[in-house]
Amino acid sequence: MNRNNIIADVLLEHNEIIPVLNRFGIRLGVGDKTILELCDEHSLNPDFILAILNVYLDENYLPEASLSLFDAESIADYFQSTVESYIHELIPNIGKHLNAFIAISAPGNEELGMLNNLFVKFKDKMTEHLQNQTLFDDDFPYELLHDLKNILIRHLSKELNQNLLYAIIFSVHSFEKDLTIHNRLREKILRPKLNELDSTGIRHLHHAITGEHAQQHPAQHAHQLTNREEEILRLIVRGYLNKEIAEKLHISHNTVLTHRKNIISKTGIKTVSGLTFYAIRRGLISM
Known part of the structure; x- marks a missing residue:
């Protein structure tokens, strides 16, 4: 698969990658757009998307040459x-x-x-x-x-x-x-x-995945969320993914990640269920 493939043609043959694209914020109704066009529309790295899709569809595919192209x-x-x-x-x-x-x-x-x-x-x-x-x-x-x-x-x-x-x-x-x-x-x-990665890069990646940095600053747990963080929290507990939040609020994906990390750091809560409870207790959402 390459960046010039029309994604609808790919999906017609491989329905199983629909949920994979959903994780990047790409929903059905893709028209006749190519993978590159969709990536540009959603501010996604086409090399990373292609690596994921090719590994998903072909167990023998090796993405080694493209690893350095995405962060x-x-x-x-x-x-x-x-x-x-x-x-x-x-x-x-x-x-x-x-x-x-x-x-x-x-x-x-x-x-x-x-x-x-x-x-x-x-x-x-x-x-x-x-x-x-x-x-x-x-x-x-x-x-x-x-x-x-x-x-x-x-x-x-x-x-x-x-x-x-x-x-x-x-x-x-x-x-x-x-x-x-x-x-x-x-x-x-x-x-x-x-x-x-070196040891610092590995720790950064590990924290990005697990949210462990939220435990490193307990004094911040009581800090008030900003208006933007509350807005993003409401979307998180409603089930929006990071890419979808970025699109809805017209902000970058990295900005959403930063706000999400701040929410975890300030509340000390990592899971969506826990954040939902927090949002209800604080009156940010109703039952």
Whole structure:
């Protein structure tokens, strides 16, 4: 794939990269624009986008030659956006399909109740792992997804709604595949980039991904948020990604990152759930 490819043609053949583009703030309705045109429109680095997409689509693709063309902060932002999309989009999507399946098939069915409990345990474990991992750790525990899919395929009654059952399996499979590719992206893009950095650069990248710098200045936690930071906080808890916030407020992506780091530093809170609680307590948003 290259920067002159029309993105709609690529998406027609590879639907699976739609959520990847969403993480960069690119939504459907792309017309006949090329990858380069879309990158210019969204102030994105086309070399970085192409590296992500090519690694995503081709397990044998090696982006080594292009690594020096994009900065470490772009990598950090992509991986952070990916984790956010897993927690707030892909995992809840599985839950929505499962709830619909149970509601229509047999709401009081004990077998389905046990299946729902299994999913809740999986969701809690995966969410905890995603929130706590630093992206330098081992692969995501996507074997949990394989087990869930295996139960759906092998161990449920044949009388249950097959169409909705397929919808759950498809959403599980999509997440499972995305996690596998995410691990590949980490090995082919994140780790090689780390090898280019000195110890200071590695600490900077690590802080950019984990938000650990928020713990280094506890005296700032009580500081008031500025009007702009409150505005950005409202968008964060409403589910907007960094790129989307930049577009909505007509500011640069780096400015959004700076404000987001300041919000974490001042509140001492890293997760969207925690920030939502903070925003409600402070009257910044309503229930």
